[in-house]
Amino acid sequence: MSKVLMKGNEVIAEAAIKAGCRLYFGYPITPQTEISETLAKRMPKVGGLCMQAESEIAAINMVLGASSTGKRVLTSSSSPGLSLKSEGISYIVGSDLPCVIVNVQRGGPGLGGIQPSQADYFQATRALGHGDMHIIVLAPASIQEIGDLTQEAFDLADIYRTPVMILADGALGQMMEPIDFDARTPREIPEKTWVASGHHNKRAHNIINSLYIQPEDLEKNIISRFERYKNIENTEVKYESFMTDDADIVIVSFGIASRISKSAIIKARAAGIKAGLLRPITVWPFPAKKLRSLADTAKTFLSVELNMGQMVSDVKLAVECKKPVEFYGRTGGMIPSVDEIFGKLSEMSKSL
Amino acid sequence: MIVFDKPHALTEMPFHYCPGCTHGIVHRLVAEVIDELGCEGRTVGIAPVGCSVFAYNYFNCDMIEAPHGRAPAVATGVKRACPENVVFTYQGDGDLAAIGTAETVHVGARGENITIIFINNAIYGMTGGQMAPTTLPGQVSTTTPYGRDVKIQGNPIRVCEMLSTLSGTAYAERVAVDCVKNIKNAKKAIKKAFETQIKGLGFSIVEVLSSCPTNWGKTPEQALEWIRTDMIPYYPLGVYKDTTGEKEVK
Secondary structure (H helix, E strand, O other), X not given: OOOXXXXXXXXXXXXXXXXXXXXXXEOOOXXXXXXXXXXXXXXXXXXXXXEEOOOHHHHHXXXXXXXXXXXXXXXXXXXXXXXXXXXXXXXXXXXXXXXXXXXXXXXXXXXXXXXXXXXXXXXXXXXXXXXXXXXXXXXXXXXXXXXXXXXXHHHHHHHHOOEEEEEEEHHHHHOEEEEOOOOOOOOOOOOOOOOOOOOOOOOOOOEEOOOOOOHHHHHHHHHHHHHHHHHHHHHOOOEEEEOOOOOOEEEEOOHHHHHHHHHHHHHHHHOOOOEEEEEEOEEEOOOHHHHHHHOOXXXXXXXXXXXXXXXXXXXXXXXXXXXXXXXXXXXXXXXXXHHXXXXXXXXXXXXX | OOOXXXXXXXXXXXXXXXXXXXXXXXXXXXXXXXXXXXOHHHEEEEEOOOHHHHHHHHEOOEEEEOOOOOHHHHHHHHHHHOOOOEEEEEEEXXXXXXXXXXXXHHHHHXXXXXXXXXXXXXXXXXXXXXXXXXXXXXXXXXXXXXXXXXXXXXXXXXXXXXXXXXXXXXXXXXXXXXXXXHHHXXXXXXXXXXXXXXXXXXXXXXXXXXXXXXXXXXXXXXXXXXXXXXXXXXXXXXXXXXXXXXXXXX
């Protein structure tokens, strides 16, 4: 397929179909509604189902049921909706079920606003549900990457039996860029022997469950899941480095904020400031090892985010106090300009 | 000649239920129906939160445990992913009529082709006898120690009556398991509900008036008597909706 010009939210929908997903359960919320609107048009044409649930809570539990049958399934929402899905996500993790969850973030807390935001970073990477848990969180920065990572998300979910989140924001959901849906090679998926879609009198009954009433059993189960997480941390970390080799100042930034940061870096380089960008593509697992190694060469770090300072905690943990880490962010749906970030770089370069 | 045997659709796992609790009877009825319909291999059961949380250990079909109240949504996901599956949920009154009211109403509204087995024992069992949506006016529970006052705690919900108003509900019947006659009738209703689903007619629900001697503070015999004297008058037995026209609707 050649390149086509498409909107981010529509690309998520098309990429899901491309990945073999034929089941979508969701509930409308701005700024991601085009995902369900696109799937409402497209799913019937590919033999799939796009269902509008009565709530986000029902939608995520429909995902739990559909995933239990072994089929690929998608849900999407925006920030307040993700809070509602939190219960179901925890159960899905506890039941070791794969699925893909999209969060096109808006400002919060509460109803907040509908403009682009990255204020759900803590929620996505720390506590998307109750209990000891993580999910894989992918943060695209372009429309092509939205297409690639949405397909990758389905593969990762099946390989590791975990929910995978696409963590985008209102700007990425709404903007248009060229996309080639065939740019990515699918991965090998293990056989799903655990599904609950009828044993057809050929095997013992399968039970999909997150309850372990004996604490010894629950601890064993969680430790085993964290061994899987360790494997994910060792093999699935993705990031982009831009001009970091000789950088004095390394900006750490993801998603839409990283694109503005990149422009600010180009402007800074022209002004003689040696700046670079480390862009996490997986925000969980976080590219901590790479940042630790950059702490040997860079003089200082700057985390640029669309929030009041969330990922900056992960940057500080990664550089282990070896170098100073500063933060620059706008919140509530405000997006920093190139000049704002360039101004911050100029200020930091003076004290190098 | 074998005249009485354990249904194949039940596993060897012994039930954990309290003495005199009728969950065991209802489990058996569901399993007998699955055996008689020969659908065990394509049946998926959704286990609830509450006393019957371990239902997944007792049924021989594939089982999925749902979050509290969300079983109808989980069942929807299974059925929509695999329409050839026979899908049932097994839910108590707190699960179905309190935290999961929205999910329950909407499977009825959608005409979701699933079956709900609804255990109404007018109290929360597992958490130790608190008020349920179905707790009767005046009934004492640990959270209504002076009896349920409808001015404070509101009125009980009559689930079959409510769900029978929904266009997608194909079959709704309330039964009880307090005596042999009613148990036999309960089995017929459960079978009818499964058949309604297998025929693809829409949403089916069987509400079973059930006992909870432990939390009612009664002996097993007194508990069955209380179903007759107090529950049935408030929750009349009978068919509330039957789109097949086979049964007489109240």
